[in-house]
Each structure stands twice: as structure tokens, then as C-alpha cells.
Amino acid sequence: MLKWPTLQDLATASLEEVNQLWSGLGYYSRGRRLQEGAQKVVEELGGHMPRTAETLQQLLPGVGRYTAAAIASIAFGQATGVVDGNVLRVLCRVRAIGADPSNTFVSHHLWSLAQQLVDPAQPGDFSQAAMELGATVCTPQHPLCSHCPVQSLCQAHQRVEWEQLSASPCLPGSPDVEECALNIGQCQLCLPPTKPWDPTLGVANFPRKASRRPPREEYSATCVLEQPKAVGGALILLVQRPNSGLLAGLWEFPSVALEASEQHQHKALLQELQSWAGPLPATHLQHLGELVHTFSHIKLTYQVYGLALEGQTPVTTVPPGARWLTREEFHSAAVSTATKKVLRMYEDYLRGTCKGSKRSQVSTQSSRKKPSRGQQVLDSFFQPVSTDTSNSTVQ
Template identity: 60%
Template sequence: MGPLRAAAARGLRRGGGGGRGAAPAAREGTKGSAARGGRPAPPAALHLFGDPAEVEALRGSLLAWYDECKRDLPWRVLAVTEPDVNRRAYAVWVSEIMLQQTQVATVIDYYNRWMQKWPTLQALAEASLEEVNELWAGLGYYSRGKRLQEAARKVVSELAGQMPRTAEDLQKLLPGVGRYTAGAIASISYGQATGVVDGNVIRVLCRLRCIGADSSSPPVIDRLWAMANALVDRSRPGDFNQALMELGATVCTPKAPLCGECPVKQHCRARLRVEKELALASRKLLGKLPVVPDVEDCSVGGCPLCPPAAEPWDSSLGVTNFPRKAAKKQPRVEQTATCVLERRGRRGALEYLIVQRPSSGLLAGLWEFPSVPLAPGLQQEQQREVLVDHLQAWAGQPVAAGSLRFIGEVVHVFSHIHQTYVVYSLSLDGDVTLDLASSPSRWVTEEEFRASAVSTAMKKVLRACERQRGEESGPATGSKRKRGAKPGAAGSTRPGTQLSLRTFLRAPNPP
């Protein structure tokens, strides 16, 4: 067949996978056409579940599929085997926090380690933030672990160790628990008939009912919550919510949905539209119909759930026309100068100096190599001077910029920041004591470094240093990176040479 059939068929066949996503933050929605009187038109029947018989059929098909095909996940086992309601709710709570913006495959090991170390709310409440950060290191979005522990302490100290029993109270009383997390805990742990809306649910519902307006806008999010609450099975709310999310994670995936394997495909109006287009294209090729595109299935002008006029249905995308989101903001670009300070410890092992970040803000409370933000547009020598000024807080006396040894640049992309670390290293003599009073700090071995609460970005920085050290110890010696001082300048040395702290602290010779 022609390109239309081929493209649509690809959209129905290809498969993919993914983890659970948190519901997008509500943003100002796109403005649609208004009906008379200045009010938006109500959504058409195309976008709603108006037939009770269809709702019952959808519930039955989805739950039957879930019972047969659900993944075996540790938190699901605890949710059905743990008799203590507080432990059960805690186990679900931990999983839901970890699963926000993180793939299931990544979460499993973290979850098992967490529950082994802190099997109850009381155990977590007694832990230190340092311990929490150490276990969370590498999972990303570090404030999640901090808020989880804060909420656990509140349950123990203010609620007598009893978890709130409804979605409304969970959201109201526990810091860091939003509408989605509260609904998930209440439905899975307590059997409360309340829906949930996360990234997977948004995708499934938007495709089932051809919702093409910005899925992150407050009006659309409100509609999706109303739809989820209406659909949830009253006898098995927790299983139904997990089934809806499982469907989005394993079948109704973002880019390559397995429509042929979908247990609710007969209820999917996005798929029905694709089938209509295939039929129309087939009849056109047979000469039975003139070319009359079937563009609009919604007859309500200014429908708040239809795609904006500027973004019509794209036949090549098939069901992946839905959902639609506002254009994603580009992450801001930042640069940070970082210095890996090394020394030989008492037993000859290589040690690194790490310092603790502030207790609030990005990567709060985590440990890192001494680092300082760089203003935009600085030249290489200016960047070195900024780092030298920062290091003087540790050394307590003037530092020569030429003492720093350039390693390279390490890029790490956070959700909203494109961060480039300009990395230097310096080897110190062990017989000199640095002034470490300006911030919590400690010397650690490589093994201790990896066990500490350090970010993935800092692990990348250390790997860059180790990689260069390995290259220089091989047959081809000498550094390929020549961002250091010019030959003959104060504090300069041969490429690849490690400097002592005495050299590091030596003030530049006067001109």
C-alpha cells in the first residue's frame, strides 16, 4: 500500500518499553476557540466515557490482562503479602517516590536495598540524612529521599506511627506526597476507590479518547483526573490503577506502541481513527471513493480537548499523535570549575578530598570535589583564577594558578541544567594540613568515595581523572591536554607531572 498505510501500520506494530513517569507539572494551557458567551465549549462525546457498559467491559479486559501479564516487582509482592497496614503503605510509598521520573529497571535494586536497611517507618525515621543520601546516590532527584525521610519522621513523631488512611489525608499531612502518590498509596494499600494520573496514565487516556490538547495544561489534567476517578474499578482499585500504569509502561508506550497486543484496543478511539484512514486509503486506491480526508471526528467547535488548529492530526504518527505537550523548555547552560585534590594516606592508598554541599538547593547535602560556579564567557586563565581563589579557602594562603593540572571537561545533564564541569587535579603532600573549617569535608579512599553520598556527576569527574592517569602511565606518556600554564610561567611544570602542596602554595614570582 501507499505511504499512509505503511506509516500507520508501523505505528500499530512496533513495540517499546519504559518506566513510570510522574504526572507533569501543571502549566498554563493553550487557549482554544471560545463558544458564544466567552466560555469554552464542553468536550464532545468522542473524548468521554459515557457508556456504563463500555466502562465495565474496559475494566474487565484490563484487569484480566494485568492478572496474566503483570511484571513481578518487589513492591507489588509486599503490597499483597504484608499484613501490617502501616508497613504495607510504607512499602508502596517508598516505591512510588522512587519511581517518579525513574525507570522501573533502575529502581528495583535501590528499592530492595532500601527495604532491607529500613523495613519500617520507624527505622527510616531513626536514620541520618547522610545514610539516606548514600543509599539514594545515583538514583537522581535527591530531594525525594530527603522528603521521604522527613515525612517518615513526622508520621512517627506526630501521628504515633500511623499512616494516614485516605488519599486526602496522605496529601494533606505528609510532606512530598502529592495527589498522584496519595492516590496510589490509598488505592493499593487501603483499597480506596480513587484514581491516579501519572505520565503513563496520561498517555493511555489521551489515546483512548483522542485528547490532543496540551496534556500538561491544568484544564486537561483536571479532565484526566475526573476520567481516572470515574474509570477506577470499585472492587479492585489498586490493581486497576497499577494495570493502567502497566499498560502505559509496557504496551501503550510513547514512541512504538504495541497496539495489536493491547487488551483495550477495542475502546481506543485513536486506533479507530488510524483504521478509518487505512480503510479510506484502501478504497481510494481501488477507485471507489474520491479523496475526502476524514479529518475531524469531534463536532464541537472550540473543544478544549481537541488538538489546536495549528497542530492538526499527522497521519504518519498514527496513535502517537496523542498525547501532546507544550514545547519543553531547554535546560539552562552552566559551567563549574572542579578540582580533584589527591594525597597519599597513611597506608599509601590514594585519597581524595570531598566537601559537603549546602543543605538546600540542587544536590542538597551531597558530597563533591571542591567546586565553584563559573560566570559565562570567562577565558581559560580566568576560569583557573576563579578556582584558585576558591581553593585558597582550603589552603589558607596564596595559590598559583599554574599549579592546577587540567584534566578535561565532563558534561552532565540534570532535568533543567546542562552542566559542564571543567576538571583540574592537584596532588598534595600528606605532611601539610589544610584549613578545612569553611565547610564539612573529609579525605576518602576510592572505595569510600563510591560508597559516599556523591552524585553521578562527581563519579564521572573521578572517572575522567582515572582515565587520564591510565593514559599517562601507558606507553604513550605525556598529556594531550595543554590547558596549563605556558612554559616558563610561575608554577609551571612538565605536562603530566604531579605537584606537591609546597609548589601549589608557592606564590607566583613577581614580574
């Protein structure tokens, strides 16, 4: 907002600039969608934002139901309900809805509830208050029920009290469930039979989300190719990812995909490097270790390599889609957090091997005197994680 304070400013920016500013935030498609939306408003809608949830969702790329409703209620005062993760949790507890909220029927019911509850006079304030209630009081674990302004209306809280009374040995009989206004035993909104009431969870029994599918595992070999003595300072090679898919359009170190069984793939990686930088000495390709980075739906394991071009003819030209950058340029470029981790691993390796030392000597040298905090981090970095693996792992 500081760099592009108006839609017109954002619409005229380049995607490269947007990706640079978004670097490190994750969900990189969001930055691209913001710019696409600005361009749509400026170029096709005469500079005027759609003002209703229906037209926002219909006309702007990347705007879904929640985003459209939030903008319409908060910015334009439309009396439309908003359901984000926080509001969803509040509604499920207030109405004791224990079913999986991602279920179509349950989701439709929650949006209908939000629409019934929204204050027509102050819809934006109501929407933000509901989100804030879920974010600060009605939290996923350890909710602050005693501080909740809607505790007297909360059927999840009533269920907790009823369960506690039912478990009391001094109680002659359990209260009538209907008197508690509980949704126990009703259709598709109640706690599923496979996940009955858990007394240790309290109000956190609601909602019961379906078990998340673990991220799929992928493997890659990547290499930091450096010209340490280039004119004007050391340079590292980056290549641009495709314009679609994971990390679309961002810059990274040359990489090749691996199968799970392929721990090292020198030949394919070297060929990839040579396709960008020309002939390279295979003997200088140094395996540095293993690095794991988890995206929202992918667990990606990198085999990290380094190759320093010392004494060779400097590489000055590269094909389109690649470029040489200084360290300073790298840190302001459109790169992902995973790519920054790879460079950090390479630089840690260089620090551990400076003045002719080797990785295996690090722990021996550090034992001669009490190591600094930074040295302790380096020592632990290069130690095997267990006795049956030879590669360090960075999580």
C-alpha cells in the same frame, strides 16, 4: 527497604545515610522527602500512616496528587483514580485527547476520567493495570495496538482507521465522523490547530505535549585535590553542598561557578581550594578537560582540574563541611553521578600520564600495536571532538 524495613527504622536514620544509599539514583530530594515523611508519621502521627488520598497529600511532605492516590488505592483500597505518565497516555488515546495534558483544564479532565473509570471493588489492581498497560503496550512510540485489551474502545485507534479509509482512492465517500465517536473539532481537548493530524504518528498523535523547554546552561570549574601518599592510602578532598537547591546536602569536589565566557578560572578555583585545604601550589593545578552532565533542568559543563599534593606537608585538618576520603570511602559516600564522572576523568588522566607519559603521547604509543578496548576508550577520550576545540568533551 532492606536497610530500613519499617517507618521507624527510616525515621531514625541520618540524612547522610539516606543520601549515601540514594547516591546515583538522581532526583535526590526524593530520598530526603521519604525520610521526612517517615519522621512525620512516627513523631507527629503516632506511627500511623494516613489512609486516604486527601490526608496523605495534606499531611506528608513531598506527597503530591499522584503519589497520594497511588498509595491510597494500592495500599489501602480507596476507590480513587490515579494518573501518572503512563495512565495519562492511555486515557488520552482512549478518548482521542490531543491537547497538551499539562494544561490545567486537560489535567482536570483526565483526573475526572480516571475517577469515573476506577474499579471500586479492586481499585489498586485497576490502578496498577492501567499503569502497566501504558508501560508495556500503549507506549510513547511504537505502541502494540494489536495486543491492546481496550483496542475496541480506543478512539485514537478508530481515528487511525478512519484516516486510512479517507485516504483510500477506492472509497466512494468518507465515513461520518460522528459514527467513529471521535472528538474531532471539539474545544480544548482536541489536537491543536498548530499541530494537526500527522499520519506518520498514528495513535501517537495523542497526546501532543508542548515542546519542552531546553535545560538552562550553567558552567563550573571543579578540582580533584589529592594527597597520593597520605598515611593509610591516597586521600581526596570533598566538600558538602548547601542544604537546599541542586544536589542539596551531597558531597562534591571543590567548585566555583563560571560565566559562559570563562573557559578557565584558575585563580578563583585555587582560592576555593585554599579556603578548604590551606596554601597550595598554583603551578600544580592541571586542567584535564571538559565534562558535560545534564540534570533534569540544567545542563552543567564542568572544567575539570586535578592537583596532587606530592612532597608537601600533609593536610590533616579541614574546616566543617569538608573531609578527606579514601577511594573506597568515596564510592560509598553521598555523591552524585556527576561527581563520580569527575573522579573517573581524573583517574583516566592519571592512567594516561603514568610513568612520565603525557596526554599528547597516548595516541602515538597506541599506534605501535593494536590497542585493547580500554585503550581505545582512553584514546578517543583524549582526542578533540572537532578541529576547532582543544578540550575533550565527555557527554
